[in-house]
């Protein structure tokens with residue numbers, strides 16, 4: 001990949017140069033006063049980005065899958081019941097993780113590209129009476145987005161802890177953790193948060209921590225155990241030193257800078273910008289005749305798009321898009337893997353990036369023999385911008 005290529009996959013994304021520069025500063029000791037102050041401020045800002053003023057933030061070295069592991073291992077004990085809404089690959093992964101910790105999981109699986117109906121979830125919650133209701137806000141394998149607000153309300157009604165995998169949404173789509181009654185929300189640094197891969201980011205509600213404190217059995221994962229991390233996060237929040245595992249100091253520098261930028265833009269504006277870029281990109285994709293995996297606009301994410309290849313075109317077109325300087329991702333959902341591709345448009349995404357990506361897709365389709373009105377995608381996106 002050339003340094004000038006556009007990385008348009010659903011994470012990692014193109015990072016702001018200021019964030020990358022922050023990361024290259026000399027590494028402080030994790031007990032140095034200036035690092036304690038910076039980490040403390042970073043944790044305060046996490047609560048603002050997650051819109052969870054009463055929440056406890058955790059920043060732990062690892063990928064998004066670690067965040068999933070932390071949520072599952074701390075909240076469930078053997079034989080606890082879980083209802084998982086699965087809209088694709090990552091929902092299914094969450095089921096595996098819950099089961100690894102002994103939970104009895106009822107999986108409500110949506111058809112590919114669709115979501116699970118609210119009344120079905122309501123009925124299953126009434127029947128199963130689970131300890132946890134979990135969902136993936138945006139399943140990155142399909143670009144399908146669920147109505148977290150509505151599902152969380154149902155979870156609350158049935159007295160379940162609500163867990164949201166926000167790895168492809170936090171910092172790009174609206175997720176009001178506290179106001180919507182979400183107990184655990186998490187993401188990873190490399191998606192809409194805009195920081196190189198390597199940090200699991202999670203915020204737990206007071207209810208989630210109460211439930212954790214009432215556990216009878218220890219958390220089976222030593223590294224994920226809140227008993228180890230809670231005192232550390234509480235110490236840094238109070239601008240005090242504590243040690244369990246060495247924090248990823250330079251990634252925390254980058255996170256500090258990125259959260260600063262996110263809050264300077266403002267959460268509402270940022271969400272609106274992502275929607276605008278997404279609407280423009282989707283208008284372009286539609287105009288050149290590509291259907292999306294998400295079956296309706298109201299279930300489509302605004303951080304990414306998953307278009308099907310048109311008839312007669314296969315995954316080889318991805319290589320041709322790359323030759324034009326734009327990197328997009330292949331399929332991930334096993335039922336349709338060879339039939340679609342995935343484009344991320346989150347973080348510091350600009351109108352120029354959207355146009356360049358559509359132009360590269362059009363060029364690659366043209367070179368692959370697809371018959372369409374060349375330029376129509378770029379034109380439609382410009383009109384929607």
Ligand SMILES: *Cc1c(COP(=O)(O)O)cnc(C)c1O
Nearest residue numbers: 063064065090138140167168188
């Ligand atoms: C990327 C992603 C994950 C996994 O994150 P990793 O950093 O790859 O471990 C989990 N859930 C969703 C929705 C994701 O998009």
